[in-house]
Amino acid sequence: MNWPLHGSNPKYLYESLDVLKPGHVLDFSVNLNPFGPPPAIKEHWGSWLDHIVDYPDPKGERLVELIAAKERLSNDAVLLGNGGAELFTLLGQLLAKQKIIIVQPTFTEYEKICRANGCIVSFFQLSEESGWTQDTDLLLEQIKEADALFLCHPNNPTGTAYPQSVLLEILAACQEHDCFFIVDEAFEDFLEERRTLAFCVKEYSRLIVVRSLTKMYAIAGLRLGFLLASPEVVARLRSFQPYWAVNSLALLAGECCLQEEGYARKTRRWVAKERLRIHEALRSMGYILSASQVNFYLLKDPLLADQLPLLTFLLAKGIVPRHTMNYPGLDGRWLRFGVRQAKENDVLLEALGKWKQH
Ligand SMILES: Cc1ncc(COP(=O)(O)O)c(C=O)c1O
Structure with missing residues (x-):
């Protein structure tokens, strides 16, 4: 089949x-916002037409500034992407041939991009019996041997989430053992009790937080996501990215959405x-x-x-x-x-x- x-x-x-x-x-x-994009997108849509003539701002400066201010980070800790999906492709290039752990069952793109870049992939299998949130002791052991760990949080497709204390424990172990901790927060803004790790990016050089704007703001067809990481990691990832990766309409929509808290x-x-x-x-x-x-x-x-x-x-x-x-x-x-x-x-x-x- x-x-x-x-x-x-x-x-x-x-x-x-x-x-x-x-x-x-x-x-x-x-799994998008059931109410569609914020009404402000529709209101502005017509006036955005003029912007499709020219090339988009390759740095997406205005949107980057908005994100950086919101997350209390410097502009060079933010990288925009053509959806979270593109950012994962860049991450695959960064991690080529390295040892990767993926916490699964989860979003299947992580494995795909890792395999495409010759990574050695192993898994931490969440069990149905534990409600897909089992103890992470074994995972902490695995981290010692790995170059990067992918965790979708909250997890797709289960919708489950770990307490913040568990995330911080994993983060500390990753930092100690020089293992990138890649947290996909595509659905974090649907959690009633918010649990982003964005506030740790400044302190933890091995942390990479990936966000999507396509879910909460229902703009999947426009493609827009961003990543938060140390300026060094952002610069490396940017070197793999096409110059105008994010189109003008997505940039404008992103600016609009981020003002729709x-x-x-x-x-x-x-x-x-x-x-x-x-x-x-x-x-x-x-x-x-x-x-x-x-x-x-x-x-x-x-x-x-x-x-x-x-x-x-x-x-x-x-x-x-x-x-x-x-x-x-x-x-x-x-x-x-x-x-x-x-x-x-x-x-x-x-x-x-x-x-x-x-
Ligand atoms: C867990 C997760 N992360 C990232 C993405 C990619 O989102 P986008 O590329 O639309 O930003 C998806 C899309 O379904 C997803 O389910």
């Missing part, structure tokens, strides 16, 4: 399973409440869920070893989950769903209720 590598673009999932795609689908395989705060609160509502309903139907703290979650029907029949049932109804066939340790035994707007989540609840009765 030729499974799509990521969520979104549902037509590829329909094609690989040979299920007829209904005219209207609800895509739960994406209220929008992010409201979304964060709403998603947390809505996730609780959905989870209560699903648990009462007999489904098992990951203890997600963000805007997506894993679900399984415990009566099925492999969730393929449920996946096919939902696709036929125009409801698109994210399959988990390419997450080692999940292997199709779970499905991932994004938290969408309430009415859309109700459609999902109804379909999952029907599945239980069929």
Whole structure:
């Protein structure tokens, strides 16, 4: 089977399973802000047209300044990217041929870029039994032999997060053993209790924090992310990057989004409440869920070893989950769903209720 590598673009999932795609689908395989981009983006969009004629600012200076001020870092500790995805590609080049640990199941791009750059990859496998947040003693041992550690936090696809104290313990071990600690915080701004490590970047030269603006601000089609690290690391990564990596519209949208903290705060609160509502309903139907703290979650029907029949049932109804066939340790035994707007989540609840009765 030729499974799509990521969520979104549902037509590829329909094609690989040979299920007829209904005219209207609800895509739960994406994990973006369910309310879309902040209204300010729409308001300014027309006036941004003039900017597509010229080349973008190669340094993205205004946006970099905004980020640096927000994170209390110097401008040279910030690197913009064409989405977090591009920044991972640059990191792969930085880490070429080195020894890498990836905490998994997780976002599959880390492994892909490491393999493409000849890295020696090993894994710290999170277990379902521990709720994907097990003790990290063994990981701390592994760090001693590694050049870099990738941790997605909060983790995609489980939605789970470690307490801040655990993150700081891992960070200290990485610094001590000269191992880069690459923390992907693409979904950190969906955590009600924030847990970014950005404030440690100044003190810890081995820390690299990667952020995405495409999730909270629903601008995935525009592509925008940034990375926080020591000025030396930023300079090395920049040397691998195309000169105009981030386009003018993404730069303008980024400036606009970062001034919409209220929008992010409201979304964060709403998603947390809505996730609780959905989870209560699903648990009462007999489904098992990951203890997600963000805007997506894993679900399984415990009566099925492999969730393929449920996946096919939902696709036929125009409801698109994210399959988990390419997450080692999940292997199709779970499905991932994004938290969408309430009415859309109700459609999902109804379909999952029907599945239980069929
Ligand atoms: C965990 C995680 N990190 C990073 C990314 C990349 O985000 P983007 O390139 O849209 O900024 C994704 C995209 O799905 C993701 O799930």
